[in-house]
Amino acid sequence: MTKTSTAVVATTKPFHADIHALRERARQNIDDGAVTAGYRADRATVVQLLNTALATELVCVLRYKRHQFMAQGIHARTLAVEFFEHAAEEQGHADLIAERIVQLGGEPDFSPDGLSKRSHAEYREGTDLPSMIEEDLVAERIAIESYGAMVRYLGDDDPTTRCMLERILATEEEHADDLASLLKRFGRGEFL
Ligand SMILES: [Fe+2]
Numbered sequence: 001m002t003k004t005s006t007a008v009v010a011t012t013k014p015f016h017a018d019i020h021a022l023r024e025r026a027r028q029n030i031d032d033g034a035v036t037a038g039y040r041a042d043r044a045t046v047v048q049l050l051n052t053a054l055a056t057e058l059v060c061v062l063r064y065k066r067h068q069f070m071a072q073g074i075h076a077r078t079l080a081v082e083f084f085e086h087a088a089e090e091q092g093h094a095d096l097i098a099e100r101i102v103q104l105g106g107e108p109d110f111s112p113d114g115l116s117k118r119s120h121a122e123y124r125e126g127t128d129l130p131s132m133i134e135e136d137l138v139a140e141r142i143a144i145e146s147y148g149a150m151v152r153y154l155g156d157d158d159p160t161t162r163c164m165l166e167r168i169l170a171t172e173e174e175h176a177d178d179l180a181s182l183l184k185r186f187g188r189g190e191f192l
């Protein structure tokens, strides 16, 4: 059989692909769907990591929804809109993560039993607007740390999951920045 291959020659790092081998490998284990023989990560571990990320996002949705409806005082409307937007974005993250878990042949864990234990971030309600914002900021900082660790763990072994987590991480950094600005802008005294 003729070996079909392509070589894209760059000046410093040439790219070679054995198209025949690539086509053969794609036909093996087709029940695995998007997961091919070239997948280099430990799939069970990645699914487990993604389920902790899913739990973290769901806990964040619940905390932001609580804050959206509990916001009181002169700045309540502005902050309720902010909490609403963050909740919607965390829900979007949860959906992306659940979709990726299924692509990897796993099952997304949406069970409310043990949800807060599976989550990296805690569900802390806060007692007033400043403490709500502080709890949200702490949760975002936890998410930033844990997504950073997941991105480093995945490296080049699962670039699709890594890219998805990098995009989510960028949004969590924006959330943290928004919350830090809110605390600075209003200061504790302004809320009381
Ligand atoms: Fe998120």
Ligand SMILES: [Fe+2]
Pocket: 060, 086, 090, 140, 143, 171, 172, 175
């Ligand atoms: Fe966030």
